[in-house]
Amino acid sequence: MSFEITGKLIVKYNTMQRSETFKTREFVIEKSEDINGRIITNYIKFQAVQDRTAIVDRFNEGETVKVYFNIKGTRWEKDGRVNYITNLDAWRMESMMQGAPGADAQPNYGGSQEVYNPTQQESGDDLPF
Secondary structure, eight states: OEEEEEEEEEEEOOOEEEETTEEEEEEEEEEEEEETTEEEEEEEEEEEEGGGGGGGTTOOTTOEEEEEEEEEEEEEEETTEEEEEEEEEEEEEEEOSTTSTTTTOOOOOSSOOOOOOTTSOOSSSSOOO
8 A cells, every 4th residue: 555745855865775685765754734723743754765765866855745655564573572663665756846747737748738629620621730
């Protein structure tokens, strides 16, 4: 199951090579909510793993982003003690700044902005282009 959240990118950490074959990168977003007239601010740390570590590269700190993520949980035992670890694994990010792709702006594919209307009279032939 995937989740999404929108907030301000606060910190981007460097990619960490955890083992010969595993790397991670963490980043933090700030999410503020008005709850009964009181502003509550949360700082949420995400991790991106393997080939997803670069998803944060194209965003600047202070930019509003939407993060798509999965929740992963692990049971870890060492020396007879059990610990549970929860990770928010980010797999996609979008900019929510005005005019940025994915920010309710219509994409511009470089073509004409005209829309073909078949009820309009065409001059010359019946092709819409």
